[in-house]
Amino acid sequence: MHRKRLLTLSLFLSISLFTLSLQARTAIQNKGSDTLVNVAQAWAEAYSKKAPEVAIAVSGGGSGTGIAAMINGTVDIANASRKMKKKEIDLATQHGQTPVEHIVGYDALAVYIHPNNPAKSLSLDQLAKIYGRGKKYQNWSDLGIEVAGCKDNTIVVVSRQNNSGTYVYFQKAVLGPKGKYRQGTLDMHGSKDVVDLVEKTPCAIGFSGLAYVTDHVKMACITAEDSGPCVNPSVATASDHSYPIARPLFMYTDGEPEGEIKTYLDWILSDEGQCIILNKGYAPVHSVECKAPMLDR
Numbered sequence: 001m002h003r004k005r006l007l008t009l010s011l012f013l014s015i016s017l018f019t020l021s022l023q024a025r026t027a028i029q030n031k032g033s034d035t036l037v038n039v040a041q042a043w044a045e046a047y048s049k050k051a052p053e054v055a056i057a058v059s060g061g062g063s064g065t066g067i068a069a070m071i072n073g074t075v076d077i078a079n080a081s082r083k084m085k086k087k088e089i090d091l092a093t094q095h096g097q098t099p100v101e102h103i104v105g106y107d108a109l110a111v112y113i114h115p116n117n118p119a120k121s122l123s124l125d126q127l128a129k130i131y132g133r134g135k136k137y138q139n140w141s142d143l144g145i146e147v148a149g150c151k152d153n154t155i156v157v158v159s160r161q162n163n164s165g166t167y168v169y170f171q172k173a174v175l176g177p178k179g180k181y182r183q184g185t186l187d188m189h190g191s192k193d194v195v196d197l198v199e200k201t202p203c204a205i206g207f208s209g210l211a212y213v214t215d216h217v218k219m220a221c222i223t224a225e226d227s228g229p230c231v232n233p234s235v236a237t238a239s240d241h242s243y244p245i246a247r248p249l250f251m252y253t254d255g256e257p258e259g260e261i262k263t264y265l266d267w268i269l270s271d272e273g274q275c276i277i278l279n280k281g282y283a284p285v286h287s288v289e290c291k292a293p294m295l296d297r
Helices: 002-024 037-050 063-071 086-094 124-131 165-175 191-200 235-239 259-268 271-279
Strands: 026-032 054-059 077-080 099-113 121-123 156-160 186-188 204-209 221-223 246-254
Touching: 026 037, 026 063, 026 259, 037 054, 037 259, 037 271, 054 259, 063 077, 063 086, 063 165, 063 246, 086 099, 099 165, 099 191, 099 235, 099 259, 099 271, 121 124, 124 156, 124 165, 124 221, 156 165, 156 191, 165 204, 186 191, 191 204, 246 259, 259 271
Parallel strands: 026 054, 026 077, 121 221, 156 186, 156 204
Antiparallel strands: 077 246, 099 204, 099 246
């Protein structure tokens, strides 16, 4: 009987200590942009080694999903590959939230085409005629291009779902403030899905973050004007903003961050955190010196 009581007491103490350990940990909920999800996970994993008492849960779902969660007060940090809209800020205010914007890096929004596609450069005007409402360009031959393996030379237009920050940014940057997407686009859930579809479809064109490039697709050189010089998407051209479709990447918090959330965001913006985003194929917010060699993009 005495031994049984000791075992019960030991089990009770173990459970109590485990519960106290969980309560002592700080949990940070981080959700949103599919563009940022890989680097956000890398940040969380690296930071957990520095601060094991902080648990950071990262999930994607798109910029709109992360912003909606912040408006509803269910996340600590919302990742976004676009700025919040005025109506989202107003809605957040109505819910008692005060969104504060933090730029954590820059991305070159690449335009992907199949390796069979002989095109080397595309202008913003051509992209608008491919993606814009009205279908001004329906075939690659409209651009003077013949694509091997592309039946009827019909352009397969690949986009993102409308809750994606990438979708919204491309719409504003390429189609204009009042521009609308054409009907019949293939809208992919994630950035990787866009690149995978273009890889398998000779007729296709799609846009996605630079970090998702593979050896099985081509990235078009982009010109701001039809007669102007083209600029290739890269970390360097995203950093100096010479690439026509370069964009900032954001994290949003409710009010100015405090405590562990502030410490975490400060670390993300430090050289250590910025070397991680650079290694993932994005441009840092400031020049950094990194110990390990970075990816050549």
